[in-house]
Amino acid sequence: MQPNPPSAPNQFAPPHRGSSGNTGIIFGVLALVAVVYLVDHASKGEAAVFGGVERHISVTDFHGAQCTAVFGGCKIDLRDAQIQGREAVLETYAIFGGVEIRVPDDWEVVNHNMTIFGGVSDHRRHFPRGPDTKTLILDGATVFGGTEVKN
Numbered sequence: 527m528q529p530n531p532p533s534a535p536n537q538f539a540p541p542h543r544g545s546s547g548n549t550g551i552i553f554g555v556l557a558l559v560a561v562v563y564l565v566d567h568a569s570k571g572e573a574a575v576f577g578g579v580e581r582h583i584s585v586t587d588f589h590g591a592q593c594t595a596v597f598g599g600c601k602i603d604l605r606d607a608q609i610q611g612r613e614a615v616l617e618t619y620a621i622f623g624g625v626e627i628r629v630p631d632d633w634e635v636v637n638h639n640m641t642i643f644g645g646v647s648d649h650r651r652h653f654p655r656g657p658d659t660k661t662l663i664l665d666g667a668t669v670f671g672g673t674e675v676k677n
Contacts, residue, residue, distance in 0.1 A: 574598030595623030
């Protein structure tokens with residue numbers, strides 16, 4: 527029996543050619559498709575992609591709006607707006623970004639926002655109730671970001 531030759535120091539095996547390299551490519555393509563979709567979807571409202579948007583809305587018949595923040599931030603000030611009906615819908619999409627919403631003291635805010643690894647916080651001073659209370663419905667999604675409601 528012959529002795530085994532000594533192995534060379536610091537010799538590494540070739541990388542395993544499996545599906546792990548494809549996972550990164552698939553994730554990258556899905557992220558790109560999501561960003562393209564959100565930017566196109568945001569054309570219906572305000573959009574902040576790697577930047578910021580600040581809007582002051584003071585209409586007398588507010589029924590809804592849309593704001594998208596992708597690696598950026600949106601500030602929407604509705605304190606001078608009025609709802610003529612019973613409710614209005616604000617769609618917010620915060621993906622690796624943030625949305626700040628300021629509402630009048632007499633509005634109720636109902637959160638229907640889907641949150642994944644993010645948060646929606648309500649920092650209003652008081653919460654109005656009553657038969658004539660106007661309601662702002664928050665719809666949309668927060669993914670790795672934040673949405674904040676203030677007075």
